[in-house]
Amino acid sequence: MEIGSFHRLGAKMATQLVHVNISKKYSNVEVLNNIAFNVEENEFLVVVGPTGCGKTTLGNILSGIEKPTSGQVTIRDEVIDPHIHNISYVFQEPSCIPWYTMIQDVTMGLVIRGAAKEEVAKRGKEVIKLVDMVGFEDYYPWQISGGMKQRVAIARAYATNPDFLIMDEPFGHLDAQTRYLMQIEIMRIWEQEKKTVVFITNNIEEAVYLASRIIVLSKLPARMKCEYTIDLPRPRDLTDPQFLRTRAEITKECEIVE
Amino acid sequence: MTEKRKELFKTVGYNILSLIGVGILWTLFSHWQHSPFFPTLTAIWKAFVGLVEHGDVEQIGLGAHIWASLVRIFAGFAAACLLGIPLGLALGLKPKLYNRTRAILEPVRFIPPIAWIPMAIVLLVGFSRYVFLIWLGAFFPIFITTLMSVTRVNPIHVNVAKVFGAPRSYIIWKIVIPSVLPDIATGMRVGLGIAWMCIVAAEMIGGEMMGVGRLILKYAELIRMPEIIVGMLVIGIIGFFMNEVFIIVERWIFRWRSEVSID
Amino acid sequence: MKRTAKWSVLALAVTFALILGLQSPANAQEKEIRFGYLVADQLHSPAVMIMKEKKMLEAAGFKVAWREFLAGSYLMQDFASGQIDFGSLGAVPVLITRGQGVDVVILASANTEGSSIVVKDSIKTAKDLNGKSLGTPGIGSIQDALVDMVARKENIKILHKHMKVSDMPLFLKKGEIDGFIAWAPHPARAVDLGYGHELFTSHDLLPDHQCCVVVTKGAMLKNDPETVKKVMNVYLRACEWYQANRDEAIAMMVQKTGMKEEVIREALKTVKNPFPPYCNVPSLKFQAEGLVEGGKIQKDVITNMDDFIKQTYHPEILETALEKK
Numbered sequence: 045m046e047i048g049s050f051h052r053l054g055a056k057m058a059t060q061l062v063h064v065n066i067s068k069k070y071s072n073v074e075v076l077n078n079i080a081f082n083v084e085e086n087e088f089l090v091v092v093g094p095t096g097c098g099k100t101t102l103g104n105i106l107s108g109i110e111k112p113t114s115g116q117v118t119i120r121d122e123v124i125d126p127h128i129h130n131i132s133y134v135f136q137e138p139s140c141i142p143w144y145t146m147i148q149d150v151t152m153g154l155v156i157r158g159a160a161k162e163e164v165a166k167r168g169k170e171v172i173k174l175v176d177m178v179g180f181e182d183y184y185p186w187q188i189s190g191g192m193k194q195r196v197a198i199a200r201a202y203a204t205n206p207d208f209l210i211m212d213e214p215f216g217h218l219d220a221q222t223r224y225l226m227q228i229e230i231m232r233i234w235e236q237e238k239k240t241v242v243f244i245t246n247n248i249e250e251a252v253y254l255a256s257r258i259i260v261l262s263k264l265p266a267r268m269k270c271e272y273t274i275d276l277p278r279p280r281d282l283t284d285p286q287f288l289r290t291r292a293e294i295t296k297e298c299e300i301v302e
Numbered sequence: 303m304t305e306k307r308k309e310l311f312k313t314v315g316y317n318i319l320s321l322i323g324v325g326i327l328w329t330l331f332s333h334w335q336h337s338p339f340f341p342t343l344t345a346i347w348k349a350f351v352g353l354v355e356h357g358d359v360e361q362i363g364l365g366a367h368i369w370a371s372l373v374r375i376f377a378g379f380a381a382a383c384l385l386g387i388p389l390g391l392a393l394g395l396k397p398k399l400y401n402r403t404r405a406i407l408e409p410v411r412f413i414p415p416i417a418w419i420p421m422a423i424v425l426l427v428g429f430s431r432y433v434f435l436i437w438l439g440a441f442f443p444i445f446i447t448t449l450m451s452v453t454r455v456n457p458i459h460v461n462v463a464k465v466f467g468a469p470r471s472y473i474i475w476k477i478v479i480p481s482v483l484p485d486i487a488t489g490m491r492v493g494l495g496i497a498w499m500c501i502v503a504a505e506m507i508g509g510e511m512m513g514v515g516r517l518i519l520k521y522a523e524l525i526r527m528p529e530i531i532v533g534m535l536v537i538g539i540i541g542f543f544m545n546e547v548f549i550i551v552e553r554w555i556f557r558w559r560s561e562v563s564i565d
Numbered sequence: 566m567k568r569t570a571k572w573s574v575l576a577l578a579v580t581f582a583l584i585l586g587l588q589s590p591a592n593a594q595e596k597e598i599r600f601g602y603l604v605a606d607q608l609h610s611p612a613v614m615i616m617k618e619k620k621m622l623e624a625a626g627f628k629v630a631w632r633e634f635l636a637g638s639y640l641m642q643d644f645a646s647g648q649i650d651f652g653s654l655g656a657v658p659v660l661i662t663r664g665q666g667v668d669v670v671i672l673a674s675a676n677t678e679g680s681s682i683v684v685k686d687s688i689k690t691a692k693d694l695n696g697k698s699l700g701t702p703g704i705g706s707i708q709d710a711l712v713d714m715v716a717r718k719e720n721i722k723i724l725h726k727h728m729k730v731s732d733m734p735l736f737l738k739k740g741e742i743d744g745f746i747a748w749a750p751h752p753a754r755a756v757d758l759g760y761g762h763e764l765f766t767s768h769d770l771l772p773d774h775q776c777c778v779v780v781t782k783g784a785m786l787k788n789d790p791e792t793v794k795k796v797m798n799v800y801l802r803a804c805e806w807y808q809a810n811r812d813e814a815i816a817m818m819v820q821k822t823g824m825k826e827e828v829i830r831e832a833l834k835t836v837k838n839p840f841p842p843y844c845n846v847p848s849l850k851f852q853a854e855g856l857v858e859g860g861k862i863q864k865d866v867i868t869n870m871d872d873f874i875k876q877t878y879h880p881e882i883l884e885t886a887l888e889k890k
Contacts, residue, residue: 109464127467139458143480143558153466184558204466339645359704359860360725423732427739508728509700509741520727523638523658523705524861525645525665 061085061240062119062208066112068101074265075101076112081259081268083208086238090251092298093261099244100136102266103212106242107133119208132201134211138193140185146172146196147181153204171199174233191222198230202237209239213246227253231279252291253280260298269298341528346535349528358520358529362512368536370512371501374429378436379497386441386493387486390448395478400449411442416503423507432504439500440493447489451482484556491548498541596792597628601640601652604633604731607818608749608829608836609777610653610675612803618817619806621799635729638705644669650785651796655748656775656844657707660853663877664862668783671878672797674844675777679836680708680767681752682715684744685737688764695721700733700745705861708746710852711770713859734760748776750824753832757825766835773837775848786879797886801842808840841887843880850874 062083068076075098083089093099104110106117108126117124124131132153140149151168159167172178175195185193194214201209214230215223227250234241245251251258252274260269272294280287325343332342341349353364393400415438422431455478463473505515518533600613600622607614616622622629632649634640637658643649645667653675662669688694694715701709704727716723726742733745734755744761746752756763767774779800786793807814815833819826850870856862867873 107465109461125467126465127469129467131465133461133465135458135461137458139462141459141462141477141480143556152462156463156466156468156472186558200462424735428741508732509726509736511724511726516727520704522642523636523703523727524661525638525642525667525705 059085062106062117062124062242063121064106064117066105066115066117068098068105068110069113076105077265077267078115079261079266079268080115081271083240083242085240087256088234088241088243088254090243090245090255090258091261092245092248092251092258092294093266094263095246097261097264097266099246099261099266100212102261103133103210103242103244106208107131107210109133124208129208130204130206132204132206132209134194134197134201134209134214136213136216138185138190138217139197140193142185145182145184146177146188149185149196150199150203152200157204167203171203174202174236175199175229189222191218191226194218194226195229198233202233202239206239209241211241211243213244215250216245223250228279230254235278248291248295249282252276252287252294253282258294260294270294339525339527341531345528346531349526350532353517353529353532358517359524360511360520364517364532364536367512367514367517368540370510371505371514372540374432374504374513375436375494375497375501377429377433378500379440379494381433381437382440382444382493382497383490385437386444386489387448390445390486391452391482394449394452394482395474397453411446413438415439415500416506419503419507428509431507432501435504435507436497436500440497442493443496444486444489444493447492448482448486451485451489452478454485455481484552484559487548487552487556491545491552494548495541495545498537498544501537596626597630598622598650598792598796599630599632599648601632601634601643601649601654603637603640603654603748604635605751605822606653606748606777607821608676608832609679610779611807611814611818611838612675612800612842613653613779614817614821615803615806615814616799618821619803621803622796625795625799627795636702636706638703641667641669641705644780644782650781652780653777654780655707656778656849657710657852657856658705659778659780660849660856660877661705661861663873664856664866666866669780669877670783670786671778671780671844671849672786672793673779673800673880673883674775674839674842675779677773677776677837677839677845677848678767679776680711680746680748681763681835682712682744682746682765682770683737683752683755683761684764685740685761688743691715691719691765692721694719694723694744694764696724697743698724698726698741700726700728700736700742700747702730702747703727707774707776707852708748710855710859710861711767711774712746714770714855715765734758737761749836750818750822750829750832752835753828754824757828757831768835771848771851773845773848775845775852778844779842786882790882793882794886797882798889801883801886804838804840804842807838842883844878846874846878849878 060082064082065078065080066076067074067078079102081089091099091102101110105112106124108117108124108129108131119129119131122129141152144152147168150171151164154164154167172181175198177192177195177199180188180192185196188196194217197214198211201211215226218226231254243251243254255274258272258274260271261267262269272290274290276284276286276290329343332340350364357363357366393403415435418435418438422434426434459477459481460473463477468476501513502515502518505513506519510516514533514537518530521529521533600617602610602613602617617631632640632643634643634654637654638661640649640652640654641658641662644652645662645665656671659669659671682699684694684699688697699712701712703709704725709725709727712723712725726736728736730747730751733742733747733751736742737745737755738758738760744764745755752763755761767776781793781796815826815829818829822829853862853867853870853873857864857867
């Protein structure tokens, strides 16, 4: 499996990379009801929804580790399969492997995919620099903070140059201040290495800060509620009146706060 | 002096102090009791020296007894690991199979090794009897801990590998096994301790001249308390050291585990 | 809530008192004694067997708790902790225990001789035992001491393997021991099963050696001689009965041991039950000396052997009981 991003050859129209059209049911509980959307290449799509509405299930299905009850997720018109396609996932909980040092952790995907040793070492160093964790290569997870662990998870996700990157509330377990810092960080990282991202969160402010486009889900069973394109220039200003208006509008329109 | 060094000195120091305290209490009590069945520390020491220098009433030295028992313990313990770890892993990965065989496995767990002695005498011969009885003691802690540890593998770690498209063999060897290794090590340590405790029961079978259990039983027949106590102390001290060494090895191998502090 | 508590406490107290009351102290006539004996020792201590079977002690007004032990040293262990009042066992464990300072005294003899060495067929003479292993009932038994004797006499080395007497024939059959020594009828049983042949009887090794004895606590002898006298009287009557009713006694042994009558009769040939049941004092002395030499009694314990034996063996009660006849 070669590592490499999909190269567009000067196409003007944004290519629709991923098509999603799924429903999911556990026993008799319907969790996702007719979720259908497309993800354009290199866009930062944010999915917003209230807590417990099945966002993590959506994330799992998008990454291929869970199967939908009906429908499918396709990437370049192929049904998504982690064994074939180059996908990365940043989990909500800290997902660093406890017995790996940082460098071993971030290069895990490359090793699984069978990359050459030199490539592994080189890319590993690159992504550690990308997430600003230089100097911590030989540290174990128990020696670093929660924010740093998530950075490692992001580095690991980036290391394989994925075609599709899913993040499921990656900053949810961090304290408020670290969260703000990480939002800035993730924008910086994404600008440096553009990837197709689906970012899941329940925080509207975060969504407006990060997204090219926002999809709002309803409460359980989750349905598509509304969709927004955010045209504000990056990096965005949390205190900017336009920002605040957009945020208020979305909040009101989608009745997220009851 | 670093904090760590200071703490180490304090730990060792307090332990030694408490041992001395016990020694003082023992001496007071033995002098107050003045009975041959509660020997003084000097009597115990003399008995120890006697056993090391001249051996027991059959001229078998203390070292020979210890070695004989150690060999039996390690044989039984090795057998328990060889059977318990793979079986625990296999049944842990296939919980349905475990659930369906519980009626066979669980009752055996509760039969104490001593109860197996009559069968061991009749069905087995010589060294294999000890291996069997000690295996019985050590097997279940190792097996059950291994089994339980598989169920406790963090699904997140498995998912991380799955998202990268890892094959099943990678998940088992690179995710499951390193996850369960610390728990297996704990199970092994517990199993070794129990194996050591079974040695007296195993050596009650008779027919053997050497062994720390046999030593205690010999002197029990002669009602000689000092030597009995020496035997008991030898068993306790060796067990203690085995445990400590195990812990040190565990800590080194599993450096990646965080040290949980209560204060 | 308080009322319920008071009533339940009262109810408990009443129940407790009732239970205590029901455990009425033993009838002044009835005294409880605990008598220990060894497993399958009916041939060595037939009088004890008879006392037990015919409930002679109970008839004399005692309440008896009978306790069985696997070997003499275990009986002595319980004796040392004060759980046994009277016992029947080999003299050697008694001497060893006495050497440890336990207050045990010998009252009378049960038998002399009565043990045999059974070996596998390839062993023909004593010298053949060099380097071989023999099972013995325990390091503190007379049988073990007899093996020591053989080794010393022939200047050879014999390995002792201690085990339960009931396991000995099995271990011999499996080849884990080359032979064993045990009290009758265990050797006869092994011979009968074809596991080996008898090499020596204890008569060959040490003629007339004292074997089993009847013991009690020295304190009991001092403080409650009446009880000891009574028990001795019963014992004597049992001995007499044994002398007069051999066949009936053998039938009892057959039933108790589960062995065939021919085997029992054959085994009895090696056992002597002297009457009157005085102990063989020189034999006791000889055995004690052997124990000191073998390290089983610590050297510094016995300053004067004769005194030691005198303190251990108290035939006065027996003499008194015999005189009365």
